[in-house]
């Protein structure tokens with residue numbers, strides 16, 4: 001079979017669907033081919049246990065751009081975002097837990113029971129984070145310049161960013177520039193004294209990184225996760241009613257409305273390149289589909305090494321791609337619970353279970369969790385981010401039951417001893433449950449089913465290279481015009497007609513839709529078929 005389209009998008013993760021929706025809305029003929037039977041990629045909801053709707057990858061919606069929600073009418077297609085309040089409950093084995101509320105004055109009051117000085121610092125600190133995150137947000141919307149070329153359009157986008165930071169005023173500008181490359185350890189040390197406060201904030205800076213909070217640049221990662229957050233809100237936690245997969249459902253509806261076609265269970269074997277131009281794809285099974293351009297939302301390693309021939313990529317570009325650090329460090333554990341767990345420091349049910357539960361009692365605890373991974377072992381005492389979404393969204397679990405969705409860090413993709421086989425997966429599941437039981441005793445007996453995804457499972461299930469949840473580490477040297485690599489930061493590969501739109505491109509990972517939107521904008525500047 002052979003037919004001609006304007007664009008083929010590889011992958012129906014949320015970014016691929018966002019790109020497809022914008023292109024179709026602009027009148028382009030678009031086909032999305034997804035290798036899995038389920039759409040949504042790493043932001044999908046799946047029935048991992050009968051009667052449970054489980055967010056198998058992402059369980060919080062990151063800085064999803066409200067502009068995308070409005071432009072693609074996602075609300076009209078069923079998307080309902082539920083901001084959690086409090087955003088975070090950080091339990092302790094003994095003493096006072098920490099609650100971060102959406103109202104900063106309420107949080108400051110709560111912190112007073114832990115530290116008077118930290119309570120006073122809270123509101124000014126959140127104001128600094130907001131200012132710095134606003135700068136990062138301005139950078140998100142801009143297509144990064146190609147530092148290897150000298151296109152005037154590139155200079156203009158860089159200049160606009162410069163103007164934005166100058167518009168902040170001298171004092172704020174200096175402070176924001178100072179903060180960006182800092183370690184979160186240094187930044188928090190300037191503001192806070194309490195271990196619990198520092199641990200809860202530091203945890204937001206190391207998500208998906210094979211680094212601890214003492215590493216330079218982790219302050220930037222914290223800012224990445226605060227883009228779009230309302231004033232005073234730290235670790236903004238919001239979910240999608242019905243599960244994060246409802247975002248893809250809404251995107252599918254928008255795509256359908258504008259005539260884009262989606263084929264699930266259609267894995268691309270290779271991208272067709274003729275005379276130096278991408279001309280379509282060949283599916284596993286041999287079907288060829290032709291198009292004027294191909295847009296890949298798969299990560300850069302998959303796109304350039306698995307779907308193209310080395311002769312198409314060229315040695316210099318291949319070298320740059322092979323230098324991207326992936327180094328997955330996250331595991332995901334899902335628990336079907338017969339009842340709601342109770343925490344010793346705050347027994348029973350209540351609003352403290354609305355947001356995420358952060359097992360991060362101190363910054364040193366998180367750094368030590370990383371120390372194990374540095375030497376190729378899973379953390380003995382891991383950082384856990386637990387979500388019990390059935391508390392605020394009962395349709396996710398059968399009546400009276402609950403669901404816990406847990407991101408565990410650090411579980412290095414490359415183990416020094418052994419591999420991520422069945423025994424290692426079971427040991428990881430046991431470790432996570434044991435860690436949680438120190439704060440919520442008795443949870444073991446509430447577990448009716450358990451599902452564990454090691455970094456190797458994340459790679460095979462979602463197609464994430466080395467199990468990296470963001471399509472490449474979010475470190476300063478792999479961001480902005482260096483994402484995925486210098487010379488390819490404008491959503492264009494060095495092969496005519498081949499574009500990229502996934503989390504491996506600027507501004508990176510998380511459920512934001514921004515790479516997908518930016519890529520569509522760049523593609524729409526080109527002539528249609």
Ligand SMILES: Cc1cc2nc3c(=O)[nH]c(=O)nc-3n(C[C@H](O)[C@H](O)[C@H](O)COP(=O)(O)OP(=O)(O)OC[C@H]3O[C@@H](n4cnc5c(N)ncnc54)[C@H](O)[C@@H]3O)c2cc1C
Pocket residue numbers: 010011012013014015016033034035036039040041042043056057058059060061062063266267268269297298299302307330331332407458462463464469470471501502503504508509510511512
């Ligand atoms: C365990 C886990 C927890 C996370 N937690 C959060 C969180 O709480 N909040 C947050 O904001 N982010 C979180 N993330 C990160 C976030 O989910 C991702 O950054 C984001 O979903 C990436 O979206 P994407 O569309 O760019 O790529 P993906 O979602 O990876 O989509 C790419 C798609 O391409 C498909 N594909 C790949 N190769 C082929 C091929 N050859 N043929 C056809 N299709 C192909 C894949 O199957 C996939 O569907 C988490 C991720 C994981 C894995």
